[in-house]
Amino acid sequence: MRVLIADDHDLLRDTLDLFLTSEAGIETVCAANFNDAAQLVAEGPDFDLVLLDYGMPGMDGLNGLERMLRMPGGHRVAIISGSATREVAEAALESGAAGFLPKTLSAKSLVNAVRFMAMGEQYAPLDFMRAAEAAPQHPLAEQLSTREFEVLKGLTEGKSNKEIARDLDIREPTVKLHVKTLYRKIGAANRTQAAMIAKEAGLF
Amino acid sequence: MRVLIADDHDLLRDTLDLFLTSEAGIETVCAANFNDAAQLVAEGPDFDLVLLDYGMPGMDGLNGLERMLRMPGGHRVAIISGSATREVAEAALESGAAGFLPKTLSAKSLVNAVRFMAMGEQYAPLDFMRAAEAAPQHPLAEQLSTREFEVLKGLTEGKSNKEIARDLDIREPTVKLHVKTLYRKIGAANRTQAAMIAKEAGLF
């Protein structure tokens, strides 16, 4: 079994290498950034599994994952991350990743997950995925109507009421109404505050 | 020598534990979050060095570092991080941290750094600190005058010109002037855009 480990954290990469190599039948190759990893995949022979660090140089978020998946030999690719949220994990799996590994995993779990994924299964730690599941997506956004949400999006883009009206194909007074009610709901005193609140909440 | 390793990444913590323990004369204790770490420090006996992960639960950025430094036994504390920027590293050292360790370090360098710091030295990898040094701190912010910067801060807080004027103890027309010139400099069409641009740039 051939596994490619791509992570810019020397320490973690070495450890992973060590643990996997000591497993019978696992051959590992290492890279410290996305470009090196992509080249190794391109050169072949094919890997049974590629581990991509979410935050490594060249990754550009999940763009790297998608680029890797589109490559000839890049069919089994998993994301490994120390900081990413459940949303990112879900998006990765959605894009066709073989799995998602938070760095909070123990070495033993990680080795097991690697074997699991190399066999063609899709893996993600259940407790991690459940973690934020219960919490409401966005306490602020959920109390806004569809239109108000769209208007709020316009606000965060620094548009004027008139521009928002044009984009949504409604009259300006209507936009003003949505803006006003929206302020009340999220507790903003003016459009800039509304935009900042939305930004803080991680919307858009 | 007693070292406390506080990191929520099981894998990394175990590895660090392994490497340090194999070094003669280093005794390690582990914690997976800030509160556990703080309790271990409080209980004593004193550690020669405490390694705090920047992103672990309970840390709250550099707040955790400062709280730890204020504790009776918490004199030698280093920050370890996989994602933090040079700015954070500098701020940590400024606050009195014993060092800053990016997770891109190799195991060997890391063990050396730990020994170095435990001897009372302050450590930070030179290449890491030099990395962003050349690049302008904030391409946007640097072209603003002091006043314009203060006004921009007010904008991001959703204040009106009048409020900003009061806070800075200047007249409102002056604020308007700064706002206008500031728009030109950062390429904003209105105050909301200015606030969002500042936010995107990571200011405030």
Add this chain to the structure above:
DNA sequence: CAATGGCCTATCCGTTCGGATAGGTGACCT
């Protein structure tokens, strides 16, 4: 010394915002 540049102030003007008020439509539920 004169020039420069940052900072402050002022006035004027048109546009936009924020709020209030009043009403109309269609979908859905009881």
Add this chain to the structure above:
DNA sequence: AGGTCACCTATCCGAACGGATAGGCCATTG
């Protein structure tokens, strides 16, 4: 059938914003 709710439109008004223009103060610099 009546009620509720989201969505749309309209008009009015005071306040704030965005821009232009014109000047004064002061420290730094050539």
